Amino acid sequence: MVIGNAAAISASLFSPGDTIASTIASQFTEATGDLYLSALIELGLVLFLMTFILNGLARLLIVATERGGGKPA
Amino acid sequence: MNSVDLSRMERARLRWRKTVNVIMLSLTGIAALGVVSVLFLILGYLILNGGHSLNLNFFTKLPTPVGESGGGMANAIVGSLKLLFLAAIIGLPIGLMTGVYLAEFGGKTFSFVVRYTNDLLNGVPSIVIGIFAYSLVVLPVKHFSALAGGVALAMMVVPVTVRSTEEFLRAVPNSMREAAMALGASRWRTIATVVLPAASGGILTGMLLALARVAGETAPLLFTALGNQFWSANLNQPIAALPLQIYTYAISPYDDWHRMAWAGSLVLILLIVISVSLVRYVTTRGVLKGAS
Numbered sequence: 001m002v003i004g005n006a007a008a009i010s011a012s013l014f015s016p017g018d019t020i021a022s023t024i025a026s027q028f029t030e031a032t033g034d035l036y037l038s039a040l041i042e043l044g045l046v047l048f049l050m051t052f053i054l055n056g057l058a059r060l061l062i063v064a065t066e067r068g069g070g071k072p073a
Numbered sequence: 074m075n076s077v078d079l080s081r082m083e084r085a086r087l088r089w090r091k092t093v094n095v096i097m098l099s100l101t102g103i104a105a106l107g108v109v110s111v112l113f114l115i116l117g118y119l120i121l122n123g124g125h126s127l128n129l130n131f132f133t134k135l136p137t138p139v140g141e142s143g144g145g146m147a148n149a150i151v152g153s154l155k156l157l158f159l160a161a162i163i164g165l166p167i168g169l170m171t172g173v174y175l176a177e178f179g180g181k182t183f184s185f186v187v188r189y190t191n192d193l194l195n196g197v198p199s200i201v202i203g204i205f206a207y208s209l210v211v212l213p214v215k216h217f218s219a220l221a222g223g224v225a226l227a228m229m230v231v232p233v234t235v236r237s238t239e240e241f242l243r244a245v246p247n248s249m250r251e252a253a254m255a256l257g258a259s260r261w262r263t264i265a266t267v268v269l270p271a272a273s274g275g276i277l278t279g280m281l282l283a284l285a286r287v288a289g290e291t292a293p294l295l296f297t298a299l300g301n302q303f304w305s306a307n308l309n310q311p312i313a314a315l316p317l318q319i320y321t322y323a324i325s326p327y328d329d330w331h332r333m334a335w336a337g338s339l340v341l342i343l344l345i346v347i348s349v350s351l352v353r354y355v356t357t358r359g360v361l362k363g364a365s
Binding site: 020021024025028029040041044047048051054055059 | 196204292296
């Protein structure tokens with residue numbers, strides 16, 4: 001919530017922005033109509049895919065280091 | 074020329090290595106100090122802002138309308154406990170069973186898939202869990218409910234429980250399993266009466282830490298439990314929860330609601346600190362292990 005919930009893209013790290021999670025949290029309760037709701041759930045899907053990819057990369061890293069003769073976890 | 078020069082070079086290198094050592098050592102020390110101090114800074118700040126709003130009323134009264142003083146968060150505290158209870162009875166058995174499966178049975182490929190999916194579930198943002206529980210439980214019945222909140226929290230409890238259960242079961246030496254089997258015990262009896270009791274202390278710790286972790290979650294409850302200003306006995310109705318109440322009060326424009334939010338945060342963090350330290354104390358003393 002401290003990010004500021006600004007629906008704008010700004011280059012500065014000191015100006016308000018928005019994250020996927022904060023967008024969903026702040027707009028879900030005021031989402032009118034199915035399209036708005038679906039859009040927010042789609043945002044959730046995007047966030048999920050991001051974690052999915054990051055997790056996959058982490059797995060790959062573990063496999064790669066294990067194969068390289070590193071200490072198995 | 075060489076012997077004198079070499080030793081001077083060696084001395085220089087040694088000095089360099091010692092300097093690097095001192096710098097890196099102090100950096101890691103500072104980082105460790107930072108970790109500890111963050112917790113105490115948060116606690117101190119909460120006591121400073123919320124300490125004076127904390128009284129008996131806070132624990133026994135319902136929230137009051139804006140402008141009226143007094144009032145408390147009794148319903149939110151009880152609501153949080155109810156939600157945790159729901160999450161525990163839904164999530165812990167599933168987590169425990171999956172952990173047993175992964176550690177004791179399970180082929181290579183399927184185990185890998187389960188473990189990978191479990192890690193993924195652990196990494197799913199809590200707000201996505203909230204949306205999922207919303208469309209799974211809230212949408213079909215068309216109203217928010219404590220049950221939906223419990224389901225959302227349970228989904229966050231499962232991956233942590235699976236992980237810790239599997240780890241602690243793997244820590245049980247294989248010789249114990251072999252001994253049980255040598256005595257003629259079947260597979261399930263070995264697991265149920267030898268392996269599980271041996272790991273019970275660790276497994277219980279993992280479970281309680283998982284519950285402590287979800288106790289402070291707001292995001293999954295926003296669209297499921299919704300919050301409630303009154304007592305709610307029915308699990309099919311919206312229910313208040315401490316983190317939710319803090320959230321609603323913190324974004325409100327009223328000063329006394331802000332004060333209540335501070336006090337609520339203080340209570341929440343104290344509850345978590347006390348329960349986690351209690352778990353640590355009990356398990357390190359081996360009380361649970363001895364009892365089982």
